[in-house]
Amino acid sequence: MASLTKLVVKTTARKQLVDITDKVADIIIASKIKTGICQLFIAHTTAAITTADLDPGTDKDYLDAFEKLMPELSYRHSHNPNHVVDHILSSIIGPSLSVFFENEQIILGAWQRIVIVELDGPRERNILIRLID
Amino acid sequence: MASLTKLVVKTTARKQLVDITDKVADIIIASKIKTGICQLFIAHTTAAITTADLDPGTDKDYLDAFEKLMPELSYRHSHNPNHVVDHILSSIIGPSLSVFFENEQIILGAWQRIVIVELDGPRERNILIRLID
Amino acid sequence: MASLTKLVVKTTARKQLVDITDKVADIIIASKIKTGICQLFIAHTTAAITTADLDPGTDKDYLDAFEKLMPELSYRHSHNPNHVVDHILSSIIGPSLSVFFENEQIILGAWQRIVIVELDGPRERNILIRLID
Numbered sequence: 314m315a316s317l318t319k320l321v322v323k324t325t326a327r328k329q330l331v332d333i334t335d336k337v338a339d340i341i342i343a344s345k346i347k348t349g350i351c352q353l354f355i356a357h358t359t360a361a362i363t364t365a366d367l368d369p370g371t372d373k374d375y376l377d378a379f380e381k382l383m384p385e386l387s388y389r390h391s392h393n394p395n396h397v398v399d400h401i402l403s404s405i406i407g408p409s410l411s412v413f414f415e416n417e418q419i420i421l422g423a424w425q426r427i428v429i430v431e432l433d434g435p436r437e438r439n440i441l442i443r444l445i446d
Numbered sequence: 447m448a449s450l451t452k453l454v455v456k457t458t459a460r461k462q463l464v465d466i467t468d469k470v471a472d473i474i475i476a477s478k479i480k481t482g483i484c485q486l487f488i489a490h491t492t493a494a495i496t497t498a499d500l501d502p503g504t505d506k507d508y509l510d511a512f513e514k515l516m517p518e519l520s521y522r523h524s525h526n527p528n529h530v531v532d533h534i535l536s537s538i539i540g541p542s543l544s545v546f547f548e549n550e551q552i553i554l555g556a557w558q559r560i561v562i563v564e565l566d567g568p569r570e571r572n573i574l575i576r577l578i579d
Numbered sequence: 580m581a582s583l584t585k586l587v588v589k590t591t592a593r594k595q596l597v598d599i600t601d602k603v604a605d606i607i608i609a610s611k612i613k614t615g616i617c618q619l620f621i622a623h624t625t626a627a628i629t630t631a632d633l634d635p636g637t638d639k640d641y642l643d644a645f646e647k648l649m650p651e652l653s654y655r656h657s658h659n660p661n662h663v664v665d666h667i668l669s670s671i672i673g674p675s676l677s678v679f680f681e682n683e684q685i686i687l688g689a690w691q692r693i694v695i696v697e698l699d700g701p702r703e704r705n706i707l708i709r710l711i712d
Contacts (some may be wrong), residue, residue, distance in 0.1 A: 317481065348583065350618055350709055352483055354546050356555040358499040364674045366624040366666040370655030374663045374669065381650035384514035389503030390564060392487065397507045400499040404508065408497045408558070409544040411675040413620050413707045415583060420707055422622040427676070439544045441553055443483055445711065450614065450681060453605070484617055487679050489688040492630040517647035522636030525692045533632040537641065541630045542677040574615055574679045574686055578711065 318442040324434035328380075330365060330372040333440065334419065334427045340442055341414050349446040351419070353410045356441060359399040359433035361406035366424045379432075397430035406430055414444075451575040457567035461513075463498060463505040466573065467560045473575055474547050482579040484552070485512065486543045489574060491532040492566035494539035499557045512565075532565035540561055548575075582709040588688055590692035596631060596638040598686065599706065600693045607680050609621075615712040617685070619676045622707060624657035625665040625699035632690045645698070665698035670698055680710075 318340050324331055333387035337351060338341060344373035355362045365375060412421045419427075429438060451473050455464055470484060481506045488495045498508060516531040523530035545560060554560075562571060584606050588595055603617060621628045631641060650666040678693060679686045687693075695704060 317546060317681055330536075336498065350711070352544050354544060354553075356553055356558060357499065358555055358558045363670045364624065365609055365670045368658050370664065371663060374652070374654045375667055377652050377654075378664065378667045381547065381652060382515070383509055383699070385509075386510050386514060388510075389508045390499075390501055390507050397504060399509050400485065401511045404561075405496045405539055405542055406671055407543070407673055410673070411618050411620060411677065413583060413618075413709065418618075420622055422705075425622060425624045428670075437519045439555075443546065445483070455675075472712075485677050487677060489686055489691060491688055491691045493628065510683075515648070517644055519640075519647060520642050521640040522634075523634055523640050531644065533637065534641055534644045535631045537631045537694075538672055540673055540676070541660060544677065545611060572688075576679065578616070 320440040320442055322429060322438045322440060324431040324436055324438060327434050328376045328435055330375055331427045331431060332367055332426045332428055334379045337427055338419055343419050344444050346444045346446045348415045349411050349419055351414055351446065352443045354441045355408045355429060359396065359403055361403045361408060363406050363428060363429040364411045364425045365428045367426050375443050396433055397423055402432060410417040453573040453575055455571045455573060457569055459565040460567050460569055461509045463508055463561045464559055464564060465500055465559045468562055471552055474572045475550055477517045479579045480550055481548045481576045482577055483575045484547055485511050487574045488543040488562060492529065492536055493562040493571050494536045494541060495543045496539050496561060497558045498561045500559050524570060529566055534568060535555050535565060585662055586706040586708055588695060588704045588706060590697040590704060592641050594642045595697040595700055596641055596694045597697060598633055598692045598694055598712045603693055604685055608683055609710050610710050611690060611712045612712045613683055613692045614681045615710055617680055618709045620707045621695060622705045624670055626704050627696040628676045629694060631694045633692050651656045663701055664682045668698060
């Protein structure tokens with residue numbers, strides 16, 4: 314049983330894809346677990362976690378598509394109706410992700426990166442990480 | 447190793463977001479595991495599981511956006527073409543979720559709740575839950 | 580601790596939903612774990628993993644809806660702007676899934692199947708599978 318790690322990521326823009334693959338890799342190397350599953354969870358409602366292709370410019374493609382995807386409706390959300398779509402998109406993409414590692418290396422596709430999707434930044438975002446052997 | 451728990455939730459409307467956070471918290475407290483991961487899975491094809499912000503009225507915002515999001519096409523689905531979009535949306539949001547807990551407390555963002563998305567209710571929905579220490 | 584299994588699936592069309600439930604069931608039966616969680620991860624950025632209803636014709640309904648869902652924009656992605664939407668959709672549906680099994684049987688809804696969503700095939704797709712007891 315590995316202990317729980319909290320990874321804090323400071324995002325720098327209102328909308329952003331942040332590659333956290335190297336930070337996750339560091340946590341795996343710092344642990345004593347060589348092979349297993351790395352569970353990730355983002356403890357927020359205007360950000361999500363997934364994997365993505367980050368070929369140059371593609372992060373902006375993602376963000377443009379996310380914005381166009383969400384219907385423009387007369388929303389009720391009292392806190393700030395303008396950003397309810399950020400909540401909805403976060404729930405659709407989802408807050409949890411599981412990746413695998415073997416011999417301390419994360420197993421990803423050739424262009425696959427672990428990313429957090431920031432939809433209401435800039436902010437400090439808390440990602441919980443736990444390794445299971 | 448914790449045993450498998452089946453949580454049955456009776457939904458009360460055709461479309462609904464149901465907050466199951468307190469029920470999941472009860473299962474964690476009733477277990478002997480203080481810190482770990484809580485895995486959830488919904489065994490249905492017209493409902494999904496995720497986290498959401500449930501500020502008053504926001505549940506309706508989610509449901510309105512989900513309905514507008516899905517394209518109106520001439521679908522083939524023989525069982526009932528009208529509700530094929532419920533299947534598709536369920537698959538996109540996804541049936542599985544992992545949350546973390548520490549000292550018997552689920553670790554969530556300030557406004558983050560664990561929800562099931564009911565898209566073809568009212569029904570009894572089965573959620574499988576397992577705690578990993 | 581179960582060892583890591585790599586499942587290779589050859590897809591046969593550009594866009595396709597492939598039912599891998601029986602292959603996952605075989606892996607569970609071949610293991611010595613009777614009850615637990617089966618973690619799945621697809622190591623690609625133009626394919627995703629989820630559960631779906633596969634009533635005849637419904638796979639095509641999913642693919643039609645996915646195509647209509649994605650906004651037509653002037654994308655930047657330098658590798659091939661035409662398929663950036665395949666990356667985006669893969670990230671939204673997600674690369675990881677957790678299912679439960681009991682007495683060597685996967686616990687799914689009546690019509691629920693484990694599927695990979697192929698968005699840029701035909702290809703060999705690698706799915707990592709690990710059982711946790």
